[in-house]
Amino acid sequence: MRVDLFDFALPQDNIALRPAVPRDSAKLLNVSGDRLSDHIVSGLPQLLGPKDILVFNDTRVIPAQLQGTRGEAKIGATLHKRVDLRRWQAFIRNAKRLRVGETVDFGMDVLAEAEARLDDGSFILHFLGDEPVELLLERAGTMPLPPYIASKRAIDERDADDYQTMFAREKGAVAAPTAALHFTDELMAALAEAGVGREILTLHVGAGTFLPVKVDETDEHQMHSEWGRIDAATADRLNAARQAGGRVIAVGTTSLRLLESATGEDGIIRPFEGDTDIFITPGYKFRAIDGLMTNFHLPKSTLFMLVSALMGMETMQAVYTHAIAGGYRFYSYGDSSLLLPEG
Known part of the structure; x- marks a missing residue:
């Protein structure tokens, strides 16, 4: 498919430079089939069923941005x-x-050494x-904020907390699984009370995103490619949930x-452990998930292609038109959407 089919105009004012405070006060656009409704993330329990399962990524962002000299x-x-204990693949400026x-x-x-x-x-x-590379990065590295934020303001101490999810445990990501930035202890308690389950996997998000x-x-x-892991017990519980009539809803792409x-x-x-370079575009048949909670993505990006594959290109163009007109905040620190294709 032509990449320009996934283009759209986004005003700079719609790009979020800081997250909502509190995190679950961000806007949430519910897309059920082709029907749109405006909500707040804290209202998520009312949009899900008691058998539904939210699947979170527990990767933790490391200070993977480095500035140095060669001569x-x-x-x-x-x-x-x-790559291994002392080697990393890196994108180099200059x-x-x-x-x-x-x-x-x-x-x-x-x-x-290069x-x-x-x-x-x-x-x-x-x-x-x-010394372990993790210690070296803690000493010399900074949080690798996305270019569309870092180009507009300096990285500061707030980002060390703002750019980690409440689930962050496994060190290794160089970008946050940003859909989960919206969750708080209070929201998780409300979801549990509503009967909504949760499961955890690990995918170390790379700079290629x-x-x-x-x-x-x-x-x-x-x-x-990026490295990920789903253990056998988690896979079994997810399969059982679907067989019992629940929906598996991924929190984040x-x-x-x-x-x-x-x-x-x-x-x-x-169960899965290894690298994946899956690229999802319209025409893909989804096998594992019944819905997706995700932020709003860049024009012509692989992630906008993914949500277009899930919901249909025409629907997603309408969703983003609605979001822009309604003042939704885009990208990593922005607002969220709940995409349910069989609404």
Whole structure:
């Protein structure tokens, strides 16, 4: 499909630079089939049934943005995906000034060798020394806010908390699973009282989620892979919930993509541990999920393609037109939507 089919005009005023306070006071656009209704995230329990299951991603964002030097050249690095205990794949700014075998000094006694350059232009960085890389990043790194926020304001101490979900446990993401940023202890208690269940999986979101689609046709786009895990007990409970008439609702496109990667054509969710580069576009047949809670995405992005696959392109164009006109806030710190295709 042509990528320009997924374009739309978004006023800059609709881009959120800070999250709602409290988190569950953000707007929520309920899309049930082709019917739209406006709500607040704290009202989510009234929109779900007592057998429904929300599936959250417990990945934790690490301070994966680094600024350093190689000689007199300034080098920026955004870590994308862990290779092993000391190596990370990274997207490099000013990459023309960095060659394989050279060392980048990120300050605070954090050094990394450019060990290899991959076909997509990214590098494998080998962090030197004996200290765990996690400690090096805590010392020298900053939160990797999306470009559409970082280009408009400086990263500050608030972001260290604002850009983590309440479920964040497993360190390894370089982008937050932002749909879950809206949840609070109070909201989770209200959902439990309403009989709505929850399950947890892990997908370490990579920096590739921010990369623009630069090709003209979706078939030509190469998705970056990300590591995820669903254990056997979680898969069994999700399958049982669906068999009992409940709906599996992914909280965020990260949860959705991992669930779909773990599910066969028979609709059975299976244990999964490994890389996935699933790319969902219109025409895809969903196997694992019955709904999606997600923020509002960039024009021509793979994530807008995904929601268009779930709800239909015409419906999603109408949804985004409604959201823009209604003052909904877009992107990582923005408002939310609940997409239920069989409304």
